[in-house]
Amino acid sequence: MKLSIQVKTNAKKNEVTVREDGSLLVAVNVPPIEGKANKRVIDVLAQYLGRPKSTIIIVKGKKGKHKIVEIL
Numbered sequence: 176m177k178l179s180i181q182v183k184t185n186a187k188k189n190e191v192t193v194r195e196d197g198s199l200l201v202a203v204n205v206p207p208i209e210g211k212a213n214k215r216v217i218d219v220l221a222q223y224l225g226r227p228k229s230t231i232i233i234v235k236g237k238k239g240k241h242k243i244v245e246i247l
Contacts, residue, residue, distance in 0.1 A: 176246045191223040
């Protein structure tokens with residue numbers, strides 16, 4: 176399954192919000208430096224979906240705010 180997400184970095188807390196178009200807004204409390212935000216996005220999504228971190232892969236948008244993630 177693939178999900179379209181938008182990432183908000185430097186947020187006050189980590190959270191996932193479902194947007195009107197069905198995509199997810201993932202807020203993370205770390206800066207987008209050296210892949211830290213991507214790692215936190217995977218952590219937050221894994222907790223939200225109740226899945227292991229190893230089953231979530233960012234397939235598109237590793238350097239942008241809009242990403243496609245695949246859930247194995």
